[in-house]
Amino acid sequence: MKKIIELDVYQELAMKTSKDFGSKEKQLEYAILSLCGEAGELANLLKKKVYHNKKNIEKDNFIDEASDVLWYLSCIMNALGIKLSDLATFNIEKLSKRYKDGKYTEKHYSK
Numbered sequence: 001m002k003k004i005i006e007l008d009v010y011q012e013l014a015m016k017t018s019k020d021f022g023s024k025e026k027q028l029e030y031a032i033l034s035l036c037g038e039a040g041e042l043a044n045l046l047k048k049k050v051y052h053n054k055k056n057i058e059k060d061n062f063i064d065e066a067s068d069v070l071w072y073l074s075c076i077m078n079a080l081g082i083k084l085s086d087l088a089t090f091n092i093e094k095l096s097k098r099y100k101d102g103k104y105t106e107k108h109y110s111k
């Protein structure tokens with residue numbers, strides 16, 4: 001399996017902007033709570049667009065909030081000593097076991 005190393009460059013750059021909490025445990029706790037908050041902001045965009053009919057919510061707004069999710073995910077992995085490339089590679093390997101033909105089909109959903 002090809003390792004997705006470009007994510008490690010992102011993680012290294014992103015972590016330069018992370019606050020030092022004095023311990024990995026505190027960094028992990030703060031990052032997990034913050035990731036939940038950012039995921040909520042992402043969901044809120046969709047809510048406003050779909051249910052409040054906000055026409056001014058565009059792709060850039062989703063990119064902005066999704067990038068916050070990525071940043072906090074990077075913080076979480078950093079606190080655990082895990083590279084984003086290892087996380088991504090793990091996920092692709094998991095998916096390749098689940099989807100033997102390499103892509104999603106309706107037969108997978110019915111399981």
Ligand SMILES: [Mg+2]
Pocket residue numbers: 038041064065068
């Ligand atoms: Mg945000």
